Amino acid sequence: xxxxxxxxxxxxxxxxxxxxxxxxxxxxxxxxxxxxxxxxxxxxxxxxxxxxxxxxxxxxxxxxxxxxxxxxxxxxxxxxxxxxxxxxxxxxxxxxxxxxxxxxxxxxxxxxx
Amino acid sequence: xxxxxxxxxxxxxxxxxxxxxxxxxxxxxxxxxxxxxxxxxxxxxxxxxxxxxxxxxxxxxxxxxxxxxxxxxxxxxxxxxxxxxxxxxxxxxxxxxxxxxxxxxxxxxxxxxxxxxxxxxxxxxxxxxxxxxxxxxxxxxxxxx
Numbered sequence: 001x002x003x004x005x006x007x008x009x010x011x012x013x014x015x016x017x018x019x020x021x022x023x024x025x026x027x028x029x030x031x032x033x034x035x036x037x038x039x040x041x042x043x044x045x046x047x048x049x050x051x052x053x054x055x056x057x058x059x060x061x062x063x064x065x066x067x068x069x070x071x072x073x074x075x076x077x078x079x080x081x082x083x084x085x086x087x088x089x090x091x092x093x094x095x096x097x098x099x100x101x102x103x104x105x106x107x108x109x110x111x112x113x
Numbered sequence: 114x115x116x117x118x119x120x121x122x123x124x125x126x127x128x129x130x131x132x133x134x135x136x137x138x139x140x141x142x143x144x145x146x147x148x149x150x151x152x153x154x155x156x157x158x159x160x161x162x163x164x165x166x167x168x169x170x171x172x173x174x175x176x177x178x179x180x181x182x183x184x185x186x187x188x189x190x191x192x193x194x195x196x197x198x199x200x201x202x203x204x205x206x207x208x209x210x211x212x213x214x215x216x217x218x219x220x221x222x223x224x225x226x227x228x229x230x231x232x233x234x235x236x237x238x239x240x241x242x243x244x245x246x247x248x249x250x251x252x253x254x255x256x257x258x
Contacts, residue, residue: 021129023125023128023129023132023157023161024125024128024157024161024164024165025125025126025128025129054132054153054154054157056154056157056158056161056222056225057158057161057221057222057224057225058161058222060221060225061221085150089154089225092224092225092228092229093221093224093225093228
């Protein structure tokens with residue numbers, strides 16, 4: 001399975017819906033998408049990971065890179081994820097302390113710092 | 114010899130194939146179904162790291178994966194041929210290596226592996242590196258049940 005990406009705007013947030021596998025091969029596509037969104041002035045991102053089947057450290061690196069980019073513009077990057085196997089990777093790497101992780105897109109969109 | 118051996122060109126698109134094969138052989142060997150996700154992730158991390166090392170060192174030889182079924186355990190060895198100085202050595206070049214972003218990504222992969230796998234050995238020398246990961250297996254009768 002490959003990586004699927006789609007974006008939509010909800011209020012002042014940009015929701016990036018990700019599906020499939022984020023690994024060393026597909027992660028560059030996600031990086032390009034995040035860079036493009038930030039370059040176009042979208043600084044409040046919600047990455048919906050509910051359709052993600054696989055995530056590795058390359059994918060984590062891309063998300064951290066995205067966070068650094070939006071923070072440079074006082075923006076935010078929130079994640080939506082309920083899958084235990086994906087959440088586990090954020091926990092063992094300590095990234096649950098870095099990313100706000102929400103249970104639904106609605107919750108992430110409504111969240112403020 | 115290994116139960117299954119895999120050699121692939123050091124390209125990111127082949128890492129997925131290695132994950133799928135490793136998970137299939139692990140399942141057959143009797144690795145617990147709940148642990149297969151960890152096997153898949155760990156072998157993917159090890160292969161991504163090897164691909165990165167080969168590419169950054171300009172090595173054209175393939176990455177090697179050995180899937181080894183033994184009594185009561187299943188092991189995966191991922192070998193690369195990227196030469197490096199002895200790990201942990203504090204020679205003159207090590208300070209520069211540590212600040213290299215590629216080295217950092219490499220360490221992130223290793224962090225995931227050591228967080229996932231209890232039994233893991235990482236060795237490296239002038240002829241390349243090897244990551245050996247081992248999981249316990251349950252008897253086939255339990256697998257079929």
